[in-house]
Amino acid sequence: MDTILYGIEHKIRDGVRLTKEEGLALFNSNDLAWLGQLADIARKKISGEYVYYNVNRHINLTNICTARCKFCAFGCDVDSAQAYTMTKEKALALAKQSAQDPDLRELHIVSGLHPEWPFEFYLDVIRSLKEELPHIHLKAFTSVEISYFAKISGKSTEQVLRDLIAAGIDSMPGGGAEILSDRVREQLCPKKATAGEWLSIARQAHKLGLRTNASMLYGHIETFEERIDHLIALRELQDETGGFQTFICFPFHPANTELENKITRTSVWDDLKTMAISRVMLDNFKNIKAYWIMLTLPIAQLALGFGANDIDGTVSEEKIVHAAGAKSSRSLSKDMLINSIRQAGRIPVERDSKYNIIKVL
Ligand code: V47
16 A cells, blocks of 8 residues: 555544645545545544434425526526426425424525525515424525625625524525635636635634535536545634534536536446545544435445445435436435434434434434
8 A cells, every 4th residue: 555545544543634635645546445444434433323314305495596507407597497486485385294294303495596586585484484383493595595695685695694594594504515616616607606705604604603514516527636625625614613514525417417418427436435535534524414315325325334424314305406317216204214324234313403313213
């Protein structure tokens, strides 16, 4: 084994932080079983044997989006045949229907950047959901949406966050980070928040007491170096604020996107490598999520041996990645999640949205 790889193994065993060069050396290594072992060592130290899941529902208020990112098959123009919008009443009805399940704990709310809706509409939706379902955690709006709300309302991003907190959001999901590189964003998503803006909004949210998630969309035009820089940018912000709850890596799904004929779906090899490297680089993140919707359940289960300690939730009605050809189902029962965790030899734990334990199974 190369000396650099040998040194990395020692560092991980001793709990010492890896450098950018070491992260890159891991991406350039293809000893997947060894990488899995390293990630497993780090995972055991940081988060133990529990694997978390929750009971949640996604609500996407609209797919009409002014950003039209090249990697996205969900967003569309106002006059597209696929375009839809939801009224506040419709969102409430969906939420109430899901809340008939007494185990439902979280609504995950993200949407396209609608060209005409005012910020007040989003506040109104959140206020009504909170009023009708005060026991449900509202994980709503990415940093990209916060940046857009600031633009359409003329408010600062800090004021937008304050207004949303007053209306009832409890945390923010990790989407919209994509790759935190201006080069990549200029090519793929020039019309939305820059890398610096995404990070600065996450920082502001953490300072206001909101926990947020972080993510990375990989397997498109980014280099390994850009993946590592992305992970290090998140690690540095986490050192500063401690406000990230979970990291999630999203394998790019090309179907129905502008990149469809140029890029193929990531390999399982890359999915597991990226999961393992994320775990060992992000030494200050307690939770690394294997999002079964994007990975498929069998790969999410394998990912539990490559650093992951969370498998996301029951989801019900995922739309974003299914628009891009995802092969997983759109939702899963709790029993399916629990069985997959047990089959991997780990302990299933139902959690709430702040990682408080509801039930150890
Ligand atoms: O921000 C969009 C990604 C994200 C594609 O925080 C794509 O707990 C793959 O943020 N192929 C939205 N990925 C999903 C999201 C999320 C999901 C589950 C849990 C959490 C959480 C957050 O999906 C987007 C973008 O990065 N995405 N298009 C695509 N074609």
